[in-house]
Amino acid sequence: MMSFYYSYQPLIDFFLIAVGLGYSQQLALRAGVFSIATAGFSALGAYATAILVTRYGAPVPLAILVSAVVGMAVSYVLSVPLARLRGAFQAIATLAFVQVVIALLLYFEGFTGGAIGISGIPRVMNTGWLLLAVLVTIYVIWSINRTSVGRVFNALRQDDSVAASLGVPIKSYYALAFVLSGLIGAVFGALRSLYVFNIEPVDFGFHAMVASLTVVVLGGRNTLLGPIAGALIMAILPELARPLAENRGILNGVILILVITFLPNGVGDELVYWLRRRLRRTPKTMSKREEGTDVVAAD
């Protein structure tokens, strides 16, 4: 076990970061917000922390807190115009947001280091802290899933006019989902910057956007297992594909197409749904149902 950990430690750490960003992406989608802004939020979080720590010698916890606040503030402001859009238009608007963030990072060179970015960031993150951050995120989303906010998010995704007809202030809940997505994205961006020594704008560009989206598409957009399964595939795949060397991208593409075709809900979601169907076959009494709910159905 330990030797496994040591040989794969960087892989595990990047897996944990990918899971966190995956949850940021998933939270928006599961509430019916077609956002791909996660890469932008993680850029804001990463730069806020990196600048505070390297330029102003701010203590790390404070820097992360500021990143979190920046993520929430920016996503809240962005949620206002976003509430007027739907579907593909939200995707385009959030794509534009990511592009604007990157353009600003390049433009304010004196502050952000321009294309070179920021280096010399202390590496204070390790597997333990990253795991803790992922576990806290999971706890919050698990709580959401088992309570009122989760019910509302699911309703928004499936038919927001039904939610409104039941008294749900839908704009506020769309904003809540987007702000939580912004918060998680910014925090994991900050943690990432405290792990990789240096950050530059390209880290948060198109590639990052596709990566966090892929985690959710592969894993699933509704269950807690989704981003874990998605990030796991993304982490293991390059290892398996090592002999293929430069054909790795092709393998990624093929796997993505296979999953979308045969497991359209994503590997993690399909697994949870399958388990739920198995549990449903047990005799239907209130107590049996409640047990089932606590184990898996609460996702």
Next chain:
Amino acid sequence: MSSLRIEGACKYFGGLKAVDGINMTVPAGRITGLIGPNGAGKSTVVNMISGVYSLTKGEVYLDDQQLTRLHVDEVARRGIARTFQNIRLLPEESVLDNVVIGYFRKQHSGVMSSLMGLPAALAETRRLREQAWELLGRFGIQAYADYEAGSLPYGHQRRVEIARSIAAEPLVVMLDEPVAGMNEVESAEMAEIFEDLARSGMGLLLIEHNVTFVSRLCNQVYVLDSGRMIAEGPPDAVTRDPKVIEAYIGGKADAA
């Protein structure tokens, strides 16, 4: 005892006067009928009251509070519930969870308590699931509690939707063709539930094609034709009204 009123209500879609200057009262503890041939404007009335459509003219009141310009969710929070003529359930959700969401208005635990998974929020969810389970029993669909709502037969989906609409004990519920597609036995079961709800003090607006069904349940019936209220009164008087007979025979002959 609250009553819902609309006064001089008009809804025009361009040149089409879908609803044209109607008055109607839905008192508490009663089942009020709204009938009329297809395209008469009945669903439009529901959408106007619930805030889906803005009124071209006229006002909506709940007692002395004005509802006219409120948003859909605000109207719902004032205690006006509805069902949809084309059933709208959350298709991926279980039957039970489709009803649980109906309690939204009655929830006490806040957003933070939900995010932190505090005991109060979890206990509330448990309690609402139990209440929803009871309600499914009342509608005779407990056996389907765990099924995906979208997979149920049409008649059962209607029951789920009605259960959802009354879960939070609204002051007034507007039922848009609630027994469409149900057989005699099923409609009679629904009728019993509607009467129970009225006895408990709820005001019901029952929109139906089936004149016999409405006549049996309502003290007061309104008849809409091409956006105008052509008759109102007790069911036996209204169904004998020549204008009503003409509207039904002259329009589509789908009155039972």
